[in-house]
Amino acid sequence: MGRRRGIRTLEFADVGSHQGPLLVVEDLHTSFRTPRGTVRAVDGVSFEVYEGKTLGIVGESGSGKTVLSRSIMGLLPPRDVLRSGTVHFGGHELSAMGENELRAVWGAELSMIFQDPMTALNPVKRIGVQIAESLVLHLGMDKKEARSTSVELLRSVGIPSPEERVRWYPFQLSGGMRQRVMIAIALACAPRLVMADEPTTGLDVTVQAQILDLLADLQRERHMAVILVTHDLGVVATRADDIIVMYAGRIVERAPTRTLFRDTKMPYTRALMDSIPRLADPSGARLDAIAGRPPDLVNPPAGCRFAPRCEYARDKCRQQEPPLRTVGSADHLFACWYPLVDGVSTAPPVKVSLDPRSPSTQTSADTPTDAGPRGDEPGSGTPEAETQP
Amino acid sequence: MSQAETTIPAAPDDVVLDVRDLVVEFRSGRQRVQAVSGVSFQVRRGETLGLVGESGCGKSTTGRTLVQVQSATSGSIDYQGQDLNTLSSRSLRQLRTKIQMIFQDPISSLNPRRRIKDIVAEPLAIWGKGTKQERTAKVREMLEAVGIDPDAAGDRRPGEFSGGQCQRISIARALMAEPDLLICDEPVSALDVSVQAQILNLLADLKARFQLTMVFIAHDLAVVKNVSDRVAVMYLGKLVEVAGSDDLYQAAAHPYTEALLASIPEPDPDHTSSHKALTGELPSPLNPPSGCRFRTRCPYAQERCASEEPLLRELAPGHQVACHFPVGPLAGGPSAG
Numbered sequence: 094m095g096r097r098r099g100i101r102t103l104e105f106a107d108v109g110s111h112q113g114p115l116l117v118v119e120d121l122h123t124s125f126r127t128p129r130g131t132v133r134a135v136d137g138v139s140f141e142v143y144e145g146k147t148l149g150i151v152g153e154s155g156s157g158k159t160v161l162s163r164s165i166m167g168l169l170p171p172r173d174v175l176r177s178g179t180v181h182f183g184g185h186e187l188s189a190m191g192e193n194e195l196r197a198v199w200g201a202e203l204s205m206i207f208q209d210p211m212t213a214l215n216p217v218k219r220i221g222v223q224i225a226e227s228l229v230l231h232l233g234m235d236k237k238e239a240r241s242t243s244v245e246l247l248r249s250v251g252i253p254s255p256e257e258r259v260r261w262y263p264f265q266l267s268g269g270m271r272q273r274v275m276i277a278i279a280l281a282c283a284p285r286l287v288m289a290d291e292p293t294t295g296l297d298v299t300v301q302a303q304i305l306d307l308l309a310d311l312q313r314e315r316h317m318a319v320i321l322v323t324h325d326l327g328v329v330a331t332r333a334d335d336i337i338v339m340y341a342g343r344i345v346e347r348a349p350t351r352t353l354f355r356d357t358k359m360p361y362t363r364a365l366m367d368s369i370p371r372l373a374d375p376s377g378a379r380l381d382a383i384a385g386r387p388p389d390l391v392n393p394p395a396g397c398r399f400a401p402r403c404e405y406a407r408d409k410c411r412q413q414e415p416p417l418r419t420v421g422s423a424d425h426l427f428a429c430w431y432p433l434v435d436g437v438s439t440a441p442p443v444k445v446s447l448d449p450r451s452p453s454t455q456t457s458a459d460t461p462t463d464a465g466p467r468g469d470e471p472g473s474g475t476p477e478a479e480t481q482p
Numbered sequence: 483m484s485q486a487e488t489t490i491p492a493a494p495d496d497v498v499l500d501v502r503d504l505v506v507e508f509r510s511g512r513q514r515v516q517a518v519s520g521v522s523f524q525v526r527r528g529e530t531l532g533l534v535g536e537s538g539c540g541k542s543t544t545g546r547t548l549v550q551v552q553s554a555t556s557g558s559i560d561y562q563g564q565d566l567n568t569l570s571s572r573s574l575r576q577l578r579t580k581i582q583m584i585f586q587d588p589i590s591s592l593n594p595r596r597r598i599k600d601i602v603a604e605p606l607a608i609w610g611k612g613t614k615q616e617r618t619a620k621v622r623e624m625l626e627a628v629g630i631d632p633d634a635a636g637d638r639r640p641g642e643f644s645g646g647q648c649q650r651i652s653i654a655r656a657l658m659a660e661p662d663l664l665i666c667d668e669p670v671s672a673l674d675v676s677v678q679a680q681i682l683n684l685l686a687d688l689k690a691r692f693q694l695t696m697v698f699i700a701h702d703l704a705v706v707k708n709v710s711d712r713v714a715v716m717y718l719g720k721l722v723e724v725a726g727s728d729d730l731y732q733a734a735a736h737p738y739t740e741a742l743l744a745s746i747p748e749p750d751p752d753h754t755s756s757h758k759a760l761t762g763e764l765p766s767p768l769n770p771p772s773g774c775r776f777r778t779r780c781p782y783a784q785e786r787c788a789s790e791e792p793l794l795r796e797l798a799p800g801h802q803v804a805c806h807f808p809v810g811p812l813a814g815g816p817s818a819g
Binding site for chain 1: 536537538644645646671672674675676677678679680682683686701702703704705707708709710711726727728731741742743744745746747748749750751752753754760761763
C-alpha cells in the first residue's frame with residue numbers, strides 16, 4: 094500500500110494531527126418532506142468518534158440509523174431534505190461543505206461500505222478498475238501503479254489469486270467476495286474513518302464472521318476509526334468500543350460496550366438483546382420478542398417514543414419525553430424515566446387490570462398456546478401509513 | 483450411493499417424510515453440477531427438522547424438491563407412502579395442498595398488485611373449495627392467527643406492509659390449504675433480529691395449533707436450533723451431521739458443525755468462542771474435492787480424508803456424523819479414528 098503523495102484539492106494533511114475526537118456530530122436533524130408529511134428520520138443526534146476506535150450504531154429498520162450515516166457523509170438526495178446541526182471531521186465542518194469539497198474527503202479520508210455490494214459496485218466495470226479509480230483520483234497514482242496497488246489491496250482483503258481476480262466483474266464473485274472488494278475500495282486511500290452500514294446483512298453467518306474479522310484486522314493495522322451500523326447487537330458485542338442504540342430517530346442509550354451489556358439502562362436495549370436466539374438456550378425456548386414495531390416518524394408518539402411498546406411504560410412516559418442523561422458514570426447516557434437497575438425496572442407499580450394481558454393484544458387470545466402478550470405484534474395489521482392517528 | 487440403506491433403518495410408522503439418496507443435478511454448459519448428491523433423512527410427525535448450511539450447500543434445492551417445484555434427478559421422496567418423484571402430475575397436484583412452502587423474501591413472494599385478502603384466499607380459490615362466505619371466514623381466521631388485523635389489512639396491497647408483516651401474510655397463505663408439512667426456506671434471514679424473534683415465536687405457536695410438521699432451512703445455526711427438534715447439517719450437497727438440536731450444540735462431532743457454531747455472533751462482549759472459525763469459501767460443486775468434501779477447509783484434515791469419503795454413521799443414538807476424525811465429547815467413542 095503506497096503512502097499518499099498525490100495532489101489533493103483540499104488540504105487535509107492536518108486531519109491526522111487534529112486534537113480531540115475525529116468526528117463530532119452535534120444536534121444533527123435530518124427530515125424528508127413526503128406527501129404524508131415531514132418524516133423526522135434523525136431527530137437531534139450528538140456523538141463523537143475517536144481515532145482508531147469502533148462505534149456501533151444499533152437499531153431496528155426505521156430507527157434512522159442508515160439516514161444518520163448518510164447524513165454524516167453528506168450522501169442525501171438533493172431535494173426535499175432538511176438538515177440541521179453540525180458534523181465536524183478532523184476539525185473541518187463537513188456539514189458546511191459543498192459537493193466538490195466533499196468529493197475530496199470521500200474515499201480519501203472518510204469512506205463508506207454499503208450493505209448491498211451487488212448494487213454498490215458497478216456491474217459493467219472490472220473490479221480492478223473500480224479500486225484503481227480512487228487511487229488515481231486521490232493519490233495521483235498513474236495507471237500502472239494503481240493497478241499493482243489494486244492487486245495488493247485485493248490480497249490484503251483475503252481474495253485468493255488477486256492478479257487474476259482483478260480482471261473479474263462483480264457478478265463473477267460470491268456475496269462475501271464482493272463485500273471484500275467493497276472493503277478494498279473503501280480502504281484504498283487509507284481513510285481515517287470508515288462507515289460500514291450493515292456490511293454483513295444478507296451474508297451467511299460464516300462469511301459474516303470472516304468479513305467482520307477482516308475489518309477488525311485492517312482497522313488495527315491502519316489505526317482507522319470505524320462506525321459499524323447494524324440491527325444486530327450480537328454483531329457489535331465483541332467488536333465495538335462504544336455502542337449507540339437508536340430508536341425512532343434518537344439516541345436512547347449510549348455507553349462503552351461492556352457497560353451497555355452489563356448495566357443496561359434502557360428497556361429497549363434490553364429487549365433488543367433478548368430477541369436474539371442464544372445457542373446456549375435449550376431448543377424450543379421462547380424468544381422474548383418486542384411486540385409491535387417502531388413508530389411512524391411523521392407523527393412520533395408524545396413522551397418516550399418507545400413507551401407504546403415498553404412493558405414498563407407509565408403515564409409519565411407517555412406524556413413527557415425523557416432527556417438523554419447520566420446516572421453515575423459520565424460516559425453512560427440513556428433516555429428513560431425508569432431505567433433498569435440490575436435488569437429490574439425502577440418504574441412504580443401500577444394497578445393491575447382484570448385482564449392480565451394488556452388490552453392491545455387481542456390477537457393472542459385467538460392462540461390457545463402460551464403466546465404471551467410480548468410474542469404478538471399488536472396493531473400489526475395496520476399498514477405503516479396509518480400507524481398513527 | 484448405497485450408504486443410506488445401511489445407516490437408516492426402515493421407516494417407522496410416524497415418519498411423514500422419508501427422503502432417500504436424493505440427487506439433484508443441474509446443467510452448467512456442458513457440465514453437470516450436483517447441487518444435492520445423495521441426501522437421506524426422515525421427518526417424523528409433529529417434528530421440526532432444521533436443515534442448516536452455507537449458501538450453495540444445496541439446502542434450498544433440497545427444500546424445493548420436497549414441494550416438487552424442483553424435480554429430483556434420482557432418489558425417492560416418500561411422503562406418507564407415496565413417492566413424490568414418481569407420482570403423476572395429477573396426484574401430485576392433489577398432494578401438494580398438504581405440503582406448503584414459505585420463502586425467504588416475503589415481499590417478492592407476494593404479488594404486489596393484489597389485495598391481501600385475495601392473496602391469502604388464492605389456495606382455496608384454485609381448488610374451488612367452499613363458498614365465498616366460507617372462504618372469507620377462513621381468510622379472517624388465518625390472518626388473525628398470524629397476528630394481522632383482517633379488517634385493516636384485507637383490502638391493502640403488499641407494498642404497504644413491512645417485511646415482517648409480509649412474512650406473516652405468506653404464512654397465512656401457506657396455512658389456508660391446511661397443510662401437514664410446512665417447508666420454511668430461510669423465512670427470517672431477511673428480517674431484523676427483533677422481527678425475527680416475532681416470526682420464530684409465531685411459527686412455534688402455529689405449529690402447535692395446527693399440528694404441523696416442519697422442515698426449517700436456514701444458514702444461522704442459532705436460529706435453526708431455536709425452532710428445531712433435530713438438525714441436519716449440510717455441506718456441498720451432502721449431509722455431514724444429523725443430531726438432536728441440543729445434542730448438536732453440546733456435542734458437535736463434525737468440524738464443519740463446530741465452525742458453524744463458532745461463527746454465530748453472541749450478544750455478549752466477553753464471549754470468546756471455543757470453536758475454530760471457518761476460513762475460505764465453499765469449493766465449486768462443479769469439481770468437488772475428493773474424499774471428504776470439507777477437507778479443503780478442515781483444520782484437522784489428514785491423508786485419509788482426501789482418499790476415502792466418510793459415510794454418515796451413528797456416533798451415538800440419534801447422532802450421525804460423516805467424518806473420519808470426529809471432534810468433541812463423542813469423539814472418544816469406539817469408532818473414532
